[in-house]
Amino acid sequence: MQGIIFNALEEFVLENADMATWNAVIDKSQVASKGVYTSGVNYDDSEIVSLATQLCSELSIPLEDGLKLFGEFLFSFLMNNGPIELGQYDNAQTLLENLDSVVHRDVKRLHPDAYTPFFSYEPVDKETGKLTYFSRRKLCMVAEGLLKGAAKHYGQSVSLNHSKCMHQGADKCCWDIKFEQLNP
Numbered sequence: 001m002q003g004i005i006f007n008a009l010e011e012f013v014l015e016n017a018d019m020a021t022w023n024a025v026i027d028k029s030q031v032a033s034k035g036v037y038t039s040g041v042n043y044d045d046s047e048i049v050s051l052a053t054q055l056c057s058e059l060s061i062p063l064e065d066g067l068k069l070f071g072e073f074l075f076s077f078l079m080n081n082g083p084i085e086l087g088q089y090d091n092a093q094t095l096l097e098n099l100d101s102v103v104h105r106d107v108k109r110l111h112p113d114a115y116t117p118f119f120s121y122e123p124v125d126k127e128t129g130k131l132t133y134f135s136r137r138k139l140c141m142v143a144e145g146l147l148k149g150a151a152k153h154y155g156q157s158v159s160l161n162h163s164k165c166m167h168q169g170a171d172k173c174c175w176d177i178k179f180e181q182l183n184p
């Protein structure tokens with residue numbers, strides 16, 4: 001997993017808790033990198049899982065809820081600190097249609113050792129569509145948070161029906177999604 005995601009996690013902890021919590025998470029999860037993460041460098045996937053699990057136990061919140069909250073935070077973090085300019089999209093649907101072919105492809109182009117997830121968005125009409133996700137990391141809860149963060153960024157609401165899940169034995173995660181423009 002790319003260092004920028006760990007930087008985002010640290011920032012998330014500092015905004016929602018404090019430095020003592022982040023230090024406790026690093027100490028207790030005993031990650032190989034000892035909590036020093038550089039943007040652009042790749043770290044073992046297991047570190048993000050250990051840190052997220054430890055963080056949720058420190059904060060006494062279910063892991064699924066923590067991952068969703070982190071995903072929502074991550075979207076604005078990536079928009080502000082990510083390696084890619086994303087000026088050209090008007091709404092979350094257009095961003096989703098270009099997620100693999102433009103956004104994550106650019107991540108891969110800049111960092112060839114990055115492992116980016118697979119997403120495919122099929123619009124049903126202007127507001128609704130079907131999203132498919134696959135990743136060896138099975139971070140569908142982070143994806144849900146990112147979708148929420150994207151909707152917020154574009155002034156939209158989003159409702160998600162997670163109809164298939166890799167954690168329930170499906171080969172991919174699928175959602176029926178509805179985005180609505182708020183105050184159009």
Ligand code: HEM
Nearest residue numbers: 001002078082084107114115116117135137139143146150
């Ligand atoms: C709705 C929008 C987005 C969704 C649903 C999404 C989804 C995801 C997910 C689920 C991951 C976790 C890795 C995995 O599942 O294997 C991820 C990783 C990542 N995403 Fe996105 N993403 C979105 C937007 C963006 C944007 C706007 C940027 C950059 C400007 C970005 C850059 C990255 C990077 C750098 C990683 C780390 C890849 C790695 O560690 O190898 N994403 N994304």
